[in-house]
Every structure is written in C-alpha cells, then in structure tokens.
Amino acid sequence: MSILRTQALVIKETNVGEADKIITLFARGKGKVQASARGARSPRSRLIAGTQFLCYGDFILYKGKELYRVSQSEVIENFYNIRNSIEKLSYATYFVELASEAIDEGYANNNLLKLLLNTLHMLSATNKEPRLLKIIYELRLMSIIGYAPNLIVCTNCGSNEQKMYFNSAAGGLVCTNCLPKLKSRNSLMLSEGALYAMRYILYSELNKIFSFEVSPKVQDELDAITKDFLLTHIGKEFKTLKYLENIITTTKYGH
Numbered sequence: 286m287s288i289l290r291t292q293a294l295v296i297k298e299t300n301v302g303e304a305d306k307i308i309t310l311f312a313r314g315k316g317k318v319q320a321s322a323r324g325a326r327s328p329r330s331r332l333i334a335g336t337q338f339l340c341y342g343d344f345i346l347y348k349g350k351e352l353y354r355v356s357q358s359e360v361i362e363n364f365y366n367i368r369n370s371i372e373k374l375s376y377a378t379y380f381v382e383l384a385s386e387a388i389d390e391g392y393a394n395n396n397l398l399k400l401l402l403n404t405l406h407m408l409s410a411t412n413k414e415p416r417l418l419k420i421i422y423e424l425r426l427m428s429i430i431g432y433a434p435n436l437i438v439c440t441n442c443g444s445n446e447q448k449m450y451f452n453s454a455a456g457g458l459v460c461t462n463c464l465p466k467l468k469s470r471n472s473l474m475l476s477e478g479a480l481y482a483m484r485y486i487l488y489s490e491l492n493k494i495f496s497f498e499v500s501p502k503v504q505d506e507l508d509a510i511t512k513d514f515l516l517t518h519i520g521k522e523f524k525t526l527k528y529l530e531n532i533i534t535t536t537k538y539g540h
C-alpha cells in the first residue's frame with residue numbers, strides 16, 4: 286500500500302454517511318488530492334480538527350482503490366480568525382475556489398499553495414483590507430499559472446509612453462496610439478498609482494507583496510482590472526464573489 290506524507294490545506298469537505306467525509310486537499314508537491322476521512326465527524330475522532338475546511342496541516346494518507354484515506358492529520362495552522370467573520374470567511378472561500386479552479390488534479394503547484402497560505406495568513410492575522418488582499422492574490426495567481434500580464438511596454442507596438450491603458454484580451458498594457466486599433470475595445474484606464482501597484486504585486490518577492498497601501502480610488506481601479514482580467518482568461522463567475530460584492534455594497538451604502 287502506498288503512503289503519502291504531505292503538508293496540505295483542506296480546500297473542500299463533503300459529508301458522507303453518518304460520520305465520514307471526503308476532503309479535497311491542496312498538497313505540497315502533489316496538488317489537488319481527494320481523500321476520505323472515515324469517522325472524521327464523530328466527536329471522538331482524532332481526525333476531527335485537522336480535516337476541517339481551511340485547516341493546514343501534516344497529513345498521512347494511504348492510497349486506497351479509488352481515493353486516498355486519511356490516516357493521520359495534525360493541525361499546523363487553522364486560520365482561526367477567518368472563521369469569526371462572515372466577510373473574511375467569504376473571501377477565504379473565494380481564494381480557495383479560485384486556486385482550485387486554477388490547478389488541475391494531480392499537478393503540484395507549490396508557489397500557488399504558498400501564495401494562498403500567505404494570503405490566508407494576512408486575512409486571518411492582520412487588519413489589511415480584504416479587498417486589497419483579493420486584488421494582490423488574483424494578480425499574483427494569474428502570474429503563477431502563466432497568465433502574467435505585460436506591464437512593461439505596450440503589448441501591441443512595444444512603446445513605453447507614460448499614458449497607458451489596460452486590455453485583458455491583449456494581455457496587458459496598450460498605448461494611446463494602439464488603443465483604436467485593438468479588436469477588443471474593452472480597455473480600462475490605468476493611473477500611474479495602479480500601474481505601480483500592479484508591477485509591485487507581479488515583480489516583488491512573494492513574501493513582500495502585501496506590504497503596500499493604495500488609495501480607495503486606486504483600489505477601485507485595480508479591482509475592475511483584475512475582475513476583467515480573470516473573467517477574460519479564466520472565464521468563470523464565482524458564486525462566492527457575487528455574494529461578496531453584494532455584502533460589500535450593503536456595508537458601503539447601508540441598505
């Protein structure tokens with residue numbers, strides 16, 4: 286019987302039968318892995334804590350006929366504070382769904398796992414604005430999975446003039462001259478502040494990407510850009526994101 290010892294984040298749990306569940310793990314060196322956790326919902330189970338959604342831990346898995354089976358799990362980090370806030374939990378759920386969409390089953394992506402864990406840590410342990418975390422996470426994720434936008438020169442003519450637009454279908458910057466020539470007319474205004482922030486998110490070391498602030502106006506701009514960029518290249522609308530947009534609007538305008 287083959288054994289897999291790995292550190293992994295629980296990205297989904299599905300209840301099965303009376304006390305069992307099937308969990309999906311994002312595992313270091315292994316990517317997305319499904320495993321059954323027998324008896325994990327019973328109060329006396331040794332697996333009860335380590336197999337919960339958003340738990341990061343050490344796992345020992347046995348390869349069964351179809352699925353792996355969780356033999357041991359030990360919590361490293363459970364991102365406790367995320368569980369106390371519906372807003373934070375919704376953001377975390379979206380982060381996990383996006384990662385899950387971006388990786389194929391059985392393919393490791395340790396950089397993406399690290400980005401996800403760092404983002405969850407920032408969401409849990411700091412007061413950094415969740416919407417800014419979302420922007421940073423989305424942009425860096427796209428770069429990790431091979432969709433880094435060109436933020437250096439115009440994607441069409443290579444010029445590097447000061448005034449630039451962003452076009453998702455073109456894959457990055459577009460200059461004023463090339464703007465009318467593009468097939469996709471959906472170009473977004475790009476302020477100097479937004480461009481600077483995007484470059485910082487893309488080109489800094491992974492553990493430094495969260496250490497900057499931007500004005501609410503630049504945040505709005507970045508939010509519109511990442512939203513459009515993800516929709517163009519991932520092509521999926523996330524339910525959790527819709528829900529988040531609703532609660533953010535409600536908080537902002539008080540109705």
Ligand SMILES: [Zn+2]
Pocket residue numbers: 439440441442443444459460461462463464
């Ligand atoms: Zn151009």
